[in-house]
Amino acid sequence: KADHEWMEMDFEHYTRKGSPLDFSFQSRNDAPAGKYGRAVPHPDGTLRFEKAPHKRLRIVGTNLCESAIYVSKAEAVKLADYIASMGINSVRFHHHDNGLVAKGSKVSTAIDPENLDRIEFLFAELKKRGIYITFDVYTSRRLLPGDNIPEMKQYPKLGSKTAVCLTRAGQDNLKTFARNWLTHRNPYTGKEWRNDPAIWLYNLVNEECLEFCYTHADMKPVYDEKYQRWLKNKGFTASSHRQSQFFNELQSRVLDEQLAYLRDELRVNAMLTSLNHAEFVRLTELRHKFDLVDNHSYHDHPFFPFASWKLPSSQNQLSAIHGMARLPRELMPTRIFGKPFVVTEFNYVSPNMFRAEGGPLMGAYAALQNWDGLYRFAWSHGRGSITNIRPPTTFNECNDPLMQLSDRIISMLFQQGNIRAATEKYAYDIPQNIFATDLPSHFPAEFSELGLIVQIGSVFGSNPVPAGVRRLPASQGADPQALKDARISALWTKAIRSRTAKSSTGEISLDAKNKTFTVKANKVECAILSKGSIGDGFMRIRNASGFQTIAIMALDDRPLRESRRLLCLHLTEISNTGACFANEERTLYRAHGKLPILLRRGTADIEFDTSAQYTVTALKTDGSIAGKLPGSVQNGRFTFTVDTASYPCGVMAVLLERDQK
Numbered sequence: 001k002a003d004h005e006w007m008e009m010d011f012e013h014y015t016r017k018g019s020p021l022d023f024s025f026q027s028r029n030d031a032p033a034g035k036y037g038r039a040v041p042h043p044d045g046t047l048r049f050e051k052a053p054h055k056r057l058r059i060v061g062t063n064l065c066e067s068a069i070y071v072s073k074a075e076a077v078k079l080a081d082y083i084a085s086m087g088i089n090s091v092r093f094h095h096h097d098n099g100l101v102a103k104g105s106k107v108s109t110a111i112d113p114e115n116l117d118r119i120e121f122l123f124a125e126l127k128k129r130g131i132y133i134t135f136d137v138y139t140s141r142r143l144l145p146g147d148n149i150p151e152m153k154q155y156p157k158l159g160s161k162t163a164v165c166l167t168r169a170g171q172d173n174l175k176t177f178a179r180n181w182l183t184h185r186n187p188y189t190g191k192e193w194r195n196d197p198a199i200w201l202y203n204l205v206n207e208e209c210l211e212f213c214y215t216h217a218d219m220k221p222v223y224d225e226k227y228q229r230w231l232k233n234k235g236f237t238a239s240s241h242r243q244s245q246f247f248n249e250l251q252s253r254v255l256d257e258q259l260a261y262l263r264d265e266l267r268v269n270a271m272l273t274s275l276n277h278a279e280f281v282r283l284t285e286l287r288h289k290f291d292l293v294d295n296h297s298y299h300d301h302p303f304f305p306f307a308s309w310k311l312p313s314s315q316n317q318l319s320a321i322h323g324m325a326r327l328p329r330e331l332m333p334t335r336i337f338g339k340p341f342v343v344t345e346f347n348y349v350s351p352n353m354f355r356a357e358g359g360p361l362m363g364a365y366a367a368l369q370n371w372d373g374l375y376r377f378a379w380s381h382g383r384g385s386i387t388n389i390r391p392p393t394t395f396n397e398c399n400d401p402l403m404q405l406s407d408r409i410i411s412m413l414f415q416q417g418n419i420r421a422a423t424e425k426y427a428y429d430i431p432q433n434i435f436a437t438d439l440p441s442h443f444p445a446e447f448s449e450l451g452l453i454v455q456i457g458s459v460f461g462s463n464p465v466p467a468g469v470r471r472l473p474a475s476q477g478a479d480p481q482a483l484k485d486a487r488i489s490a491l492w493t494k495a496i497r498s499r500t501a502k503s504s505t506g507e508i509s510l511d512a513k514n515k516t517f518t519v520k521a522n523k524v525e526c527a528i529l530s531k532g533s534i535g536d537g538f539m540r541i542r543n544a545s546g547f548q549t550i551a552i553m554a555l556d557d558r559p560l561r562e563s564r565r566l567l568c569l570h571l572t573e574i575s576n577t578g579a580c581f582a583n584e585e586r587t588l589y590r591a592h593g594k595l596p597i598l599l600r601r602g603t604a605d606i607e608f609d610t611s612a613q614y615t616v617t618a619l620k621t622d623g624s625i626a627g628k629l630p631g632s633v634q635n636g637r638f639t640f641t642v643d644t645a646s647y648p649c650g651v652m653a654v655l656l657e658r659d660q661k
Contacts, residue, residue: 001577002598008577009599009650011401012622013389014078015085019623020555020567020655023087023411024129026060030089031130034197038269039132041291045466047340047372050197057200059132059342059373060407060415061090062397068380069096070118071387079386080125083379086404087411090132090200092344092375093119097141098159100181106146109176116184124188127198134201134270134344137178137262138164138208147173152218161208162219165254166226174205175261182266194268203294203344204258204274209283210247226250244282245435251275255289276344279330280441281474284430285460287336292372295334296345299327300352302394302589312582313394313589319354320361321515321528324449324499327358328365332451333428333443333458335369337469341457342373347403350394351579351589356549356571357517359406360526363413364508364519369455370421374410376403391576393592401597401621402574405652409526409569412553418523420505424454424488429471432461439474446478446492452501452510453491522559526551537609540637544604548572550642552606561610566656570642572602599650601643608638613659616640618651626651 002008015022030036037050039057047057062083071079083091096119102110123133140158143149149169152160163170182194189196207213214223227238227246236242255274262268271291275283279295287293299320302313320327327346335341343366348358366374380386380398392400397407413419428447431437443458450456459465476482480492488504495501499512509518519526520537527534528549533542538560539552549571554563576593608614616629626647631640644651 004601006575006598006600007645007650008596009401009574010620011389011399011597012620013398014082014622016623017085020565020619021408021621021623021653022085023408024084026087026411026415027084027089027130029130031128032198033127033130033132038197039200039271041271041340045338045340046370047292056417057132057372058415058417059090059375060087060411061092061134061344061373061375062086062088063092063094063345063375063378065095065378065381066099067383068386069093069122070099070115071122071383072118073121075383075387076118076122076125080122080129080131083126084129084131086407087415088407089130089415090134090373090375091126091379093133093135094206094378095139095381096135097139097177101141106144108141108144108147109173109180111180111184120186121188123186123198127189132200133198134203136203136206138174138205140206141177143170143173149173151222154218156216160216160219161205161213162210162216162223164205165208165210165251166214166219166222171254171257174258178262179266182268194266197269199270201271201273201292201294201342202262202268203276204255204262204272207277207296209275209278209280210251211244211280212278241435244280244441248282248285252286252289255286259289279334279443281430281439281443281458282434282441284334284336284458285434287334288460288463290339292340292342293334293336294342294344295331296343296377297327297331298346299348299355299358301349311590311592315349315352315587315589317353317586319515320348320357321354321510321517322512324495324501324512325361325365325452325510328362329448329451330443332365332369332456333448335371335457336459337425337427337457338464338466340372341369342371342375344373344375345377346374347377347395350392350400351575351586353573353586354547356402356406356547356573357528359409359571360413360517360519360528360549360551363410364419364526365452366410367414367417367419368422368503368505368508369451371414374414376407389595391592391595392574392597400574401652402571404621405569405571409551412524412551413519413526418521419507419519420521422454422504424485424504425469426450426454426456426472426483427465427469428456428458428477429473430458430460431474444478446496447472449495449501450492452495452503452508454488454504523557523563524551524553525560540607540609542605542607545602546572546600548602548604550604550606564658564660566614566658568606568642568654568656570602570604570644570652570654572600572644574599599644599652601645603641603643605639605641610638611636612638614638614640614656615659617655617657618647619653619655620649621652623653629654631656
């Protein structure tokens with residue numbers, strides 16, 4: 001409730017056009033999506049355009065799920081405008097396939113004309129604004145008795161990824177659905193789905209790693225029979241290593257068939273990937289098949305101790321910084337050099353109290369690694385939260401100002417290229433005979449910590465690596481002394497021993513013990529701290545009252561010291577009125593609460609290393625003006641105070657305009 005720690009804040013479902021928070025230029029400048037032809041991998045492994053190979057495509061994306069996709073035409077126009085204003089230049093349609101199934105059909109491969117029209121209109125509106133599209137060919141489409149899959153006795157609500165991977169009828173069902181859908185001509189774009197360059201990526205089956213999904217009640221006997229026959233034919237004894245080998249061989253055959261169908265029979269234009277979940281070392285072998293690598297991860301994903309996906313939920317309430325940036329660090333080894341790398345699902349999940357760490361951590365390290373795309377999960381799971389302001393919950397961004405402002409930080413750090421990529425690159429070299437070794441199933445934590453310093457990835461067997469990438473044998477993957485570069489070796493050793501990591505570029509610093517993180521670059525600086533003071537660059541923070549993230553960025557593409565318009569984002573924590581936890585540690589979450597949204601009170605004094613004078617303006621979350629704030633030059637430094645309670649609306653953003661006199 002509103003008290004000495006929390007205040008009620010205002011929130012609206014739009015961004016004022018032309019305001020400092022309107023980031024629509026990120027997609028508008030390249031509209032419509034597809035104007036440069038297909039998105040393609042460049043020889044250097046980055047994402048470029050078929051007809052403009054000099055232009056890089058760096059994605060800040062979001063996910064639209066379930067009924068949030070199937071909105072009216074008027075709602076679709078507003079939704080596309082709102083998403084574009086965040087700086088988002090790609091949308092992933094997710095859990096969309098159940099909505100595409102014809103109502104009342106006895107088979108799940110028949111397409112519903114009404115919902116198809118809705119998704120096609122939304123697609124066209126997004127495309128007009130320069131927003132690219134991606135999706136899974138199969139996410140959770142419920143298979144129906146009329147599909148005649150002999151192995152299935154039950155037809156669960158969320159479908160069966162295992163059935164479409166392990167059975168002949170399931171594989172054919174996936175192909176039929178794909179053909180019925182992807183060969184349809186969108187009347188609003190004039191193109192078939194499979195030929196539209198605004199669709200840049202297809203994922204085959206969402207999170208289908210067999211290790212996680214083979215235990216479906218009807219499919220486990222199918223899997224067990226295949227496994228036992230494989231063991232007998234190979235002359236092997238059952239073991240965890242042999243089971244992993246079987247998973248790879250079986251999944252390899254499935255992927256080959258699915259890829260061949262889309263590439264050679266349907267002839268889709270877009271890039272293809274799959275296995276977009278998990279950090280198993282063995283998956284690198286399979287991911288070499290794809291045009292790019294995609295992976296998913298979350299910080300403090302909820303668990304549901306009593307009923308699946310129903311409150312109460314359990315959170316650990318840990319700081320990502322204290323965990324050496326586990327997200328995104330543990331994703332880093334799964335990248336394959338020479339291929340683009342994207343993360344189509346990530347989030348620092350509400351109600352984690354440290355989730356304001358997410359924007360700087362994801363944006364800075366994605367830039368350091370030279371990745372190609374980051375998609376927050378998710379914008380919304382339902383039409384109701386698109387059309388109405390509702391209390392922010394768990395994953396959904398559309399009603400969450402903290403997530404929305406965090407994505408502006410990601411845009412400035414990553415999408416706009418303001419943070420330098422490390423020039424040093426190391427690939428964890430996985431031996432061809434991996435299943436005959438005692439290599440652990442996951443990459444060593446120490447190797448992923450190297451990713452806080454330089455670019456890292458992995459390579460399997462005899463696959464080549466691009467020039468400049470150094471292969472690091474798996475047996476040496478946790479040993480800084482194995483590196484020939486003494487400077488990088490020393491930085492890696494320090495990260496392991498003292499839990500402090502400084503990037504090889506010198507721009508990014510993390511201190512896990514003290515829970516601090518800083519980014520210091522020419523056009524943007526960020527700091528995360530628990531309390532007190534930090535910073536030795538253009539921006540210095542003093543007297544921070546508690547945990548907060550503060551970012552300063554140039555809006556006119558000038559260095560901070562020369563910029564005439566600076567945007568300062570000040571993030572603490574948000575919650576809902578009446579949100580309820582079962583304990584003081586806030587690890588058992590009982591109720592989301594209701595409106596109004598609550599903003600944690602927080603203050604800090606900020607100094608700029610300049611004697612220039614600025615006009616300081618507090619902004620509302622829609623980018624409109626809340627009012628003026630004081631600022632002055634003291635001892636040769638411009639000084640002002642950020643205070644989330646400086647105006648009754650709540651203040652998380654401040655505009656600073658340099659005096660031109």
